[in-house]
Amino acid sequence: MARVLVTGGSGFLAGQLVAALLARGEAVHASVRDPAAGARLQARLAAAGIDPQRLRLFTARLEDDAGWDAAVAGCDRVLHVASPFPARLPRDPDALLPAARGGTLRVLHAAARAGVRRVVLTSSFAAVGYGHPERAAPFGARDWSSLDGPGITAYVRAKTLAEQAAWTLHARLGQPFELVAVNPVLIVGPPPPGPLAASLRLVRGLLRTPLPLLPRLCYGVVDVRDVADLHLRALAHPQAPGRRFIASAGEFLWLAQLARHVRAHAGRRGPVRELPDALARLLLRLDPGLRPLAGDLSRWRGADSTPARALLGWQPRGVAQVLADCADGLIRWTPG
Template sequence: MARVLVTGGSGFIAAYVVLALLRAGHEVRATLRDMAREGEARARLAAGGASPGASLSFHRADLLDDDGWAAAMAGCDYALHVASPVPAGMVAADEDALIAVAREGTVRVLKAARAAGVRRVVVTSSFAAVGYGHAPRPTPYDERDWTDPDDADVDAYTRSKTLAERAAWDFIAGEGAGMELATVNPVVVLGPALGPDMSASLDLVRALLDGAVPATPRIYLGLVDVRDVADLHLSAMTVPEAAGERFLATAGEAVSLHEMAKVLRVGLGPAARRVPRFQLPDMMVRLAALALPVARMAVPRLGIRRSATNEKARRVLGWSPRSAQEAILATAESLIRLGLVKP
């Protein structure tokens, strides 16, 4: 079995990637920016059923600093760069800094991997690097599509993810010295929470369960289960045909918040009593946007359905993801089980 480095070991996706690697028998090294979070990271893995023993170690390495990367990467066969290269407190309004951190952090990992003789790096990119900066279209996006970072409507986060992935491919083409690269580009990632420290995507489901959203705006999201995202990382790491390729991670067609709410009500029964039943007309959202920042953020996305296809991941890697409905319910059930939803 291989020795694999996973960056950002305390993160939601990274935890499931580590779990999948351990189940497959690999030795895992996980990086943390703050070693004080090792206990939290191990608790998440234990909640996921792992008892790794000597098969797992944690190493301090910061995406903003060269220190620690050589030691963490030494002797590794593969590297999975899952960490989001955004420092604590970074605000999207500081666009230049956000982009610099995303791009430079990704290149720093690739340089360390090249120096250590790593065979292949898998970078966790995003659908944000695929489906934005274009006029809405009825056909799904695929791996040939790229977000236009110069489009005026593209926000700082989306631009940073796009430029970071571009930098990764440029590095491999110019300085990779034979090292292979693959990227995984997930849509919104749901799935079972492993603890109270949740990603923003899981918080969306909690907001629906708690009744924090009295009615849903007409917004559509692509969804995928985190367990399937982790499995896709492992295939992208080992399958020979994955080298040099991008893979969209999506369960299928984008679904509306209204559809998500219906899945929760049907699947959970009384536990979904606070879930909204009605969809707001677009005009009401626009009126609310005059006073409410959260409504203002929703306005540009009203009615726009950006769907992606998983055909390539199915064909090349044999990937078969859970449905969006399964991902939604698994998320909700875990939040209820962990006591993270109002009683």
Template sequence: MANTEEKLVLVTGGSGFLGAHCILQCLDAGYRVRTTVRSTKSEDNVRKMLKAGGATKLHLLTFTIADLLNDEGWREAAEGCTYVLHVASPYPAITPKHENELIIPARDGTLRVLRAARDAGVKRVVLTSSVAAIVYGIPLQKTPYTEELWTNVDSPDVPSYPKSKTIAERAAWDFIEKEGGSMELSVVNPAGIFGPVLGPDFATSVILVQRLLNGDVPGCPQLQFGVVDVRDVADLHCRAMTNPKAKGERFVAVSPPCMTIQQVSMVLRDRMGNAAKRSPTCVIPNFLTRLVALFDPEVANVISELGKPKDMSNEKAKNLLGWQPRTGADALVATAESLIEFGLVKAA
């Protein structure tokens, strides 16, 4: 890209799985990048992750301290930036006791970033939302889910994470409409993010592959979900950041079709050989999963989704932005290979 070094991109949450890959692609394109971390202690770890990912332009990267939970640091973080990729958002492996522990940081943190970006004269913000803001609490679709749909947060069976992503994204669109001035917004809604990890800090979705490889899962619950490679999600963020057609648009980031946990396990066994010998192939009956849910709150969170197809369309991103993602199978294999490379699974 021409003159990219004249443009500064703020990537929030640079220590995260997707945030690090967004930094990698921005640096590779020649942009100067500033990233937020919650502590200076994270800087060395981020640099190690980026080096593991093949970064060659680390001289273009700087760090700043900011936390989604308070105002301090966000004005300085956004100052001088042309674009903002707001990737940071809470996604714990264990659901908190109260949904507001997720909702408040997601919503208020997003608004803090948007206000700082607007005040700094940022041209466009790309917000990382989720397909969780699209597919929950609404009637099952006969056709693939698209960007036109929204999760119904008033539905009683919607877990706290989809609520937090939906409320945060709604708040972002409302802000742009009422207070955003000339600043533009684009939103990326990824499905389950897999792909190459850059170290021991990775997305919660990757834990599924780790547990399958370790044999920690006795069988395969009847759950279906969309899969996408983290490198392709980062690529879509970069396309949404600069393409005029992305202004005011949402983009589902997924590589159809959706997959069951059994299909994920079979891909690992077929492609990874002996390294995936512990991955289960048997399907757990729904009644047994519901029984386990009586004692395990994490399982209880997904009970409403048992057996529900979650096919999603990526046609909008492909047609408007020319996005071409890897296959879901390739994303899963890249996940497994990197987990093995970093010694994050049991030895075969």
């Protein structure tokens, strides 16, 4: 039973994974939350010239038990990618938990019942490097976001609690399968046709805004194709189980630096300026979902992806290439 379940197959990263698995001849199960999402995935595969014959679609929602046993039946590996990543963050800090944490537990329970051999969980740098005092050392696999600290949005909270719940359940069930976590920073890259993922909307905003006045917020970036490659390495490598792998192309950049890169590549002229923190704090207050980001202003951070490179042989594109490819893709992007 050499099959892989990819959860949330219609998503930006999951679609890349489904395409990569099919292209190398694997049989793939993909869960989608509704038939329209399945149609989006089929269209994306067709646009990439990928034969969908070895793909089976299953409908399952992260908030419901229904559908998960059927989706995982016959699979020996699971890539649990699905999780809410809303473009607009909710005001309620717990709003994303039923899908993020609850959904992760549902998928892991179903994997254990089905006798799956390995699960790779798409976690996030959000579960690693937030809520801490500023420090010079980059964050690594041993670090966990501190949910009592500053800068904790509903998304950071959901990804941290979901990954922690996964490791706890895995231990409590007696490690019925091998578990690996991948923790990417902001995932960008060439957008597929169809709706833009939240991370790409952020970059499109940087490209399009006529008067870029940006808060001093700091992000790492990584290309979606490299994140997919890291997942596939984590799915196969004998030394991957039990580890967390941070996926980052390199140095973190302030939003204004990110904007300068993509705008220069797209031939957009004009200055890009940073908002003074006091003004940014006032503006962030206007959006309850973004308000916690005030605690992150002018806070530099970095991430150490050495284990992915050294142990798994991962060789991602560099930051400049990632941003150039993303800008090119966004210029050409069509909504569907």
